[in-house]
Amino acid sequence: MELANRVKTLTPSATLAITAKAKELKNQGYDVIGLGAGEPDFNTPDFILDAAEEAMKSGFTKYTPSGGIPELKQAIINKFERDNSLAYNPDEVIVTTGAKHALYTLFQVLLNKDDEVIVPSPYWVSYPEQVKLAEGKPVFVNAKEENDFKLTPEQLKAAVTTKTKAVIINSPSNPTGMMYNRQELEELGKVCLENNILIVSDEIYEKLIYTDDEHVSIASISDQLKANTVIINGVSKSHSMTGWRIGYAAGPSEIIKPMTSLASHSTSNPTSIAQYAALAAYSKSDGDPSSEMRGIFSERLEVLYGLLNDIPGITCVKPKGAFYLFPNVQEAVRQSGFNSVDEWAKELLEEEKVALVPGTGFGSPENVRLSYAISLDALRDASERIKRFILNHQ
Template sequence: MQLSKRVETLTPSSTLAITAKAKELKKEGHDVIGLGAGEPDFNTPNYILEAAAEAMKSGMTKYTPSGGIIELKEAIINKFQDDNQLRYSTDEVIITTGAKHALYTLFQVLLNDGDEVIVPTPYWVSYPEQIKLAGGNPIFLQSSEENEFKITPEDLKKAITPKTKAIVLNSPSNPTGMMYSKGELEELGKVCLEHNILIVSDEIYEKLIYTADQHVSIAALSPELKEQTVVINGVSKSHSMTGWRIGYAAGPQTIIKAMTNLASHSTSNPTSIAQYAALAAYESNDASLSKMKEAFSERLNAFYDLITDIPGITCKKPKGAFYIFPNVSEAVAMNGFSSADDWVKAILEEEKVALVPGSGFGSPENVRLSYALGLDDLVEAAKRIKRFVENHQS
């Protein structure tokens, strides 16, 4: 049976592939440390678990509106008001089956064949694949490490063509952990308004920032930018609810309505029980969330120092998310490998440490290391990587 041309162009997720390989080695009895995880290692807080159990007992197990239950929409609207100084109505918000589904649905309703979407590099692995599935063309815009992997207005202007429909901004970023300032977003926003480009603002890591820098939503900078932006977010990272699959999008009513109509023919609705769990997440101020953030901050500080102490590895210190994205090109050459991909494979085979090659993020000289695991494992992982680099110096 011949598969569709759409799926034949897809590239498998490098993050999921390396995680699967690490799990396979663990199953074989190897002592593997996986640095590929894109999820907090903390369990979902108890009050959320209890809310889900109560929802089941109360019979909240039926279909819901395709765009999500009104109570959760209202809680998200309050969240936008409190956290981002943004005002939305319920018909400007859609609840989706994870933030990834929000992005997928958005590109499906937004793009026609040949439309271009600017994707700054490094990027989260699913952006280009989702754009291609919608018939669009991802246009990669290379950022520089010297500028903390952030694009400039000048960069953006050069990438715009008559076919440009949108740009994806992810702050704090996966995989780099970097974030845009208010001033930087204002300048990028001016360019987008001038050229009538929709801004897809992925803010899934907004609650995981470890410096004095404040998260700023580009949609909050002006009424004009709000009308030109779709904000993507969810509870996966902020509340350690990755498996619950609840995300959302907020933006212009016409776009949200189209997304809701499409969802009605694809998922019907996000899981009812998970929606009530997310409602509890947004209706409570739980101390365990600040403890999770404190733990990530402690791990970042310790792990960053250990990684940058390894010969041939350089890195800008991240400000948010839970990833370090070092440049390993010097170590790769020093160890006699032709690419970071081969270097990563050798480390997994020899030292049983799973790293994610940066090629999957459009940055082949880097690797992504997640610090969403215990400090002891992080210390041991850094020790093994350093041993590998020093043992293979040519």
Template structure:
């Protein structure tokens, strides 16, 4: 057999975050004292009430198939959550439960894209957006946001990127890897452009509950009837309730598209894991104190480590407003420590300083590194000390 792989998977780039995290874990298991700041998951366990609900569901025999689009009761919980938090009204036919927000996004692009369709992707971006678009036959059109704009694209940049082939725009707020948040005015201008060009809006809101200071989450779907009509809200329990491994996400949006996604799921995944759905049901319907406790802790960590990271020579850091990432611009540090690029610099941090960070090249931001502070404050502060010592010891200016 001369050709083993299909063209669509041959061009895939592996997930940078998962690759670095796996390497750091391998080093740690071999006895090396590595501090990992790569993984994008809270270091909290899933709250006890959710664990109990999952256990009880299994004991009660709730271990069989469910509808492909998810338990009706879980759809109702999502509908109630969207009404409670964003004052948005959806029906069951406009909601689908899936195997994590990542697979929901994958299924959405499969449902709305034909070969050659373009999707505008603001950069820095989450690593899987371009790859999922390409897997659906689409073309990711990267629109660069800079540190000067606080890593947010403008409506005018989106307008300039629109072509007759443009099908959708991705908005990720709070953002990964930047932690930045689009405010109501910025979103309103973007919504106007999407209305003018008749585009879908893919609104990834997975970090919605992790916002700091006086900032508040605004979904672009809240801004007008037209914005709601063309927006797909993507969210889930992974970050908000520390349930990354449970793999439950959801989409809320256009009934026809959500229906097509549900049909696709019926031929690919059958249904999201039943036990995980009952856990998510408790996550949305049960007490929310643990969510706020975790948010406050992340905010406290940010307040402590932001000035420490900013003090490292050659590191230029914009303070994030949400999520649990810092994205310092490190080109000056890279140059003055004798490395050719950020990828080599990040590799040296792992092998020499024993700190795992994610090079920004995987996020379309090659002059940056991403650090996750979703780990204990003692480990984060020790990691920053190691990074600073590495930079200062190798500084050649």
């Protein structure tokens, strides 16, 4: 049977491919260290689990409004006011089946055939695929390593055409862990306003920052930028709720309303129980449940960053947030005699049983992504294995 053209352009997920291979080796009895995880290695906090159980017992197991239960939307509105100094109305917020679905739905309602979306690279693997599924065209701009993998206003301006509809800004970033400061966002925002470009601001890692730098939502800088921005966020990373699949988008009602209509014909609504769990996550008043994760991730970052920089042929820009390192391994690959980072990473997995994700899937073929969402002992062991692999192949 002939499949739709839209799926023929999709690129398989690099993260899922390496995870599948690592799992296969584990099932064969090998001691595999996986550095590909895109989720915190903590269980969801107990008070959220309790809220889900109470929701089930109370009969909250039925359909809900497509855009989310009113209580959760209000909790999200309160979160924006508390954390980002932003004011939204309920018709400017949609709760979705994960932040990924928020992005997917946004591009479906935003893009016509061949509309362009500027995607700074390195990028999260799903951005270009979601644009293509909406028949749009991802326009890649190389956010250079010497600029901490961040898009410059000059680069953004040069990439704009008459077909440019939007630009994606992800801060803190997956896969690099880098983040934009207020001045950088102001300058990018100015270009967007001058060219009537919608800003898609992915802020899913906003709670996982390990420096004194403050997360700044570009929508909070001015009323004009708020009106020109759709924020994507969720509870997956901040509350270790990846499997619950609750995300959301906030922006102009003329965008959020059709997103809600589209969701009503695709998912009907996010899972009712998960919504009540997310409501508990955002209703807790006594402290930040992500603070413990930040402390642990910060320690792991310091350890792994130091270990990687001690390995010949590897250089690494130190990230400020998320839970990834994105080292450049091109010199190690060259010294080892491999033709590409992909080939090098595949052999590393086969030989030393260390699974990391080649940067090719993120638009950066000289790098690899390592997640430090595993124990310190495992990170130390993985670093030793990587170092041994490189030295053995010199």
